[in-house]
Amino acid sequence: GVGLFGSSLKEPSCYVATFFLKKGEIPKWLQGTLIRNGPGMHKIGDTVYNHWFDGMALLHSFTFKDGEIFYRSKYLRSDTYRSNMEANRIVVSEFGTMAYPDPCKNIFAKAFSYLSHTIPDFTDNCLINIIRCGEDLYASTETNYIRKIDLETLETNEKVDYRKYVALNLATSHPHYDTNGNTYNMGTSIGDKGKTKYQIIKIPQSKPGDKEHACFTNCEVICSIPSRSLLRPSYFHSFGMTENYIVFIEQPFKLDILKLATAYFRGVNWASCLGWYPNDKTYIHLIDRETKKILSTKYYTDALVVYHHVNAYEEDGHVIFDIVAYNDNSLYDMFYLKILKLDDAAFEKQGKTFSSPSCRRFVIPLQHDKNVELGTNIVTLENTTASALKEKDGYVYCKPEILFEGIELPRINYDYNGKKYRYIYASKVQWRPVPTKIIKCDILTKTCYEWREDHCWPAEPVFVRAPEAKEEDDGVLLSSIVSSDPKTSSFLLVLDAKTFKELGRASVTADIHLDLHGLFIPEKS
Numbered sequence: 001g002v003g004l005f006g007s008s009l010k011e012p013s014c015y016v017a018t019f020f021l022k023k024g025e026i027p028k029w030l031q032g033t034l035i036r037n038g039p040g041m042h043k044i045g046d047t048v049y050n051h052w053f054d055g056m057a058l059l060h061s062f063t064f065k066d067g068e069i070f071y072r073s074k075y076l077r078s079d080t081y082r083s084n085m086e087a088n089r090i091v092v093s094e095f096g097t098m099a100y101p102d103p104c105k106n107i108f109a110k111a112f113s114y115l116s117h118t119i120p121d122f123t124d125n126c127l128i129n130i131i132r133c134g135e136d137l138y139a140s141t142e143t144n145y146i147r148k149i150d151l152e153t154l155e156t157n158e159k160v161d162y163r164k165y166v167a168l169n170l171a172t173s174h175p176h177y178d179t180n181g182n183t184y185n186m187g188t189s190i191g192d193k194g195k196t197k198y199q200i201i202k203i204p205q206s207k208p209g210d211k212e213h214a215c216f217t218n219c220e221v222i223c224s225i226p227s228r229s230l231l232r233p234s235y236f237h238s239f240g241m242t243e244n245y246i247v248f249i250e251q252p253f254k255l256d257i258l259k260l261a262t263a264y265f266r267g268v269n270w271a272s273c274l275g276w277y278p279n280d281k282t283y284i285h286l287i288d289r290e291t292k293k294i295l296s297t298k299y300y301t302d303a304l305v306v307y308h309h310v311n312a313y314e315e316d317g318h319v320i321f322d323i324v325a326y327n328d329n330s331l332y333d334m335f336y337l338k339i340l341k342l343d344d345a346a347f348e349k350q351g352k353t354f355s356s357p358s359c360r361r362f363v364i365p366l367q368h369d370k371n372v373e374l375g376t377n378i379v380t381l382e383n384t385t386a387s388a389l390k391e392k393d394g395y396v397y398c399k400p401e402i403l404f405e406g407i408e409l410p411r412i413n414y415d416y417n418g419k420k421y422r423y424i425y426a427s428k429v430q431w432r433p434v435p436t437k438i439i440k441c442d443i444l445t446k447t448c449y450e451w452r453e454d455h456c457w458p459a460e461p462v463f464v465r466a467p468e469a470k471e472e473d474d475g476v477l478l479s480s481i482v483s484s485d486p487k488t489s490s491f492l493l494v495l496d497a498k499t500f501k502e503l504g505r506a507s508v509t510a511d512i513h514l515d516l517h518g519l520f521i522p523e524k525s
């Protein structure tokens with residue numbers, strides 16, 4: 001049963017936490033809130049969205065307090081949500097659905113006014129992730145908007161438009177953080193002063209006495225990377241960060257700006273403006289965080305599509321980074337609701353094949369002897385089959401080592417971000433996009449632990465470190481589990497991250513939606 005897709009979830013009586021029935025023992029030190037985001041409403045009035053990534057953002061949270069867990073969920077009150085509710089139909093375009101604000105007016109007249117703006121005004125339906133900027137939390141998507149949210153009540157606060165502070169039309173929903181509380185993100189600036197570029201920005205930690213939004217007014221562009229092409233910048237969903245470098249993958253999965261600018265007029269969705277160029281290369285850019293310059297060596301690999309970076313770090317003069325990658329761009333097609341709703345038999349029959357993800361490790365040598373012969377593997381690190389072949393004109397061809405097959409939504413102990421690490425926590429996917437297992441992958445021994453149960457669809461697992469943690473996996477793993485069996489309720493699962501044994505679960509008396517990403521906010525002690 002994939003009947004769970006495309007329905008619209010109710011907000012269980014807003015602001016009232018639903019008490020959990022619990023089984024087992026949840027560690028006493030686990031105090032704080034797991035806050036997550038994802039699409040929760042795919043039908044408004046008589047109109048329906050086409051794609052799962054279009055749904056109205058539904059926030060939900062699990063608060064751990066003195067051995068009890070409270071659940072709450074609330075739709076993000078974005079401008080998009082309000083306009084849709086007021087009109088009782090879809091009036092704002094999303095990733096897979098083009099909408100027209102006013103059907104009574106001549107759509108062509110409208111289209112011309114949109115054309116004159118070139119880059120349309122995008123949605124603020126921030127449905128992908130929860131991010132931290134300064135002291136505040138925001139719901140995020142991939143447009144120029146993020147929405148401030150209240151951790152306790154899940155209420156929606158102001159809309160921040162990145163464009164007011166830096167030249168950015170798109171930004172990822174997966175920023176990075178350093179230990180000083182600064183946030184780093186990447187985005188794309190389209191056609192500004194006749195150029196299209198990728199921008200790396202630093203949003204500083206707020207200081208006591210700072211004005212509202214100080215972190216945005218103090219936001220700085222660390223590095224601008226010119227796009228290879230003015231009208232076809234690469235699409236990207238995340239990036240990597242080591243102690244000294246930013247890892248940016250310029251993949252041949254590209255956004256066509258002319259298509260984007262004319263999409264309204266042509267009546268097609270944003271998704272159709274993404275193009276896959278399998279004969280192109282994938283360029284790997286390393287940006288020195290200190291000098292703010294891109295390394296001049298032209299590292300590249302074969303055409304691939306990546307959404308999630310897992311981690312990146314430096315070792316003995318190499319930058320090592322792990323990503324979950326695909327051999328083509330079919331993933332986004334898989335999430336059309338008409339595909340998701342197919343039963344297994346119909347899915348197999350529909351003919352289209354979907355590529356499966358693999359976790360790949362790239363090892364990039366930062367320096368090499370200029371006299372080394374062309375064709376030589378310049379990786380000097382042991383214990384990896386990843387290679388980097390020296391070619392002429394400053395090119396280096398990188399071949400990955402496949403670490404694990406069939407994993408997505410990777411998470412790590414974030415204390416190890418940018419550092420040598422050993423464990424990946426992820427969802428295990430087979431040939432359907434809905435994960436059925438949670439997995440812990442040990443990079444050192446190449447072994448995995450798995451958790452699964454009948455009818456259970458686990459969300460992205462989130463690692464929370466134990467207070468006195470000594471080892472990387474000292475902590476718990478949290479995942480909300482949606483049951484596809486109408487007789488069983490959904491629950492929050494707490495696993496011991498080391499042993500992968502269940503520590504406890506808490507059933508929720510409300511419906512839980514399948515979501516995307518989230519963040520654990522520890523209780524301030």
Ligand SMILES: CC1=C(/C=C/C(C)=C/C=C/C(C)=C/C=O)C(C)(C)CCC1
Nearest residue numbers: 053094095122123128141142170270307
């Ligand atoms: C609205 C909009 C976009 C939305 C993209 C979204 C919503 C992507 C979601 C991706 C996810 C959830 C990936 C998971 O791996 C684009 C194409 C950036 C640009 C045009 C406007």
Ligand SMILES: [Fe+2]
Nearest residue numbers: 174237308517
């Ligand atoms: Fe993501």
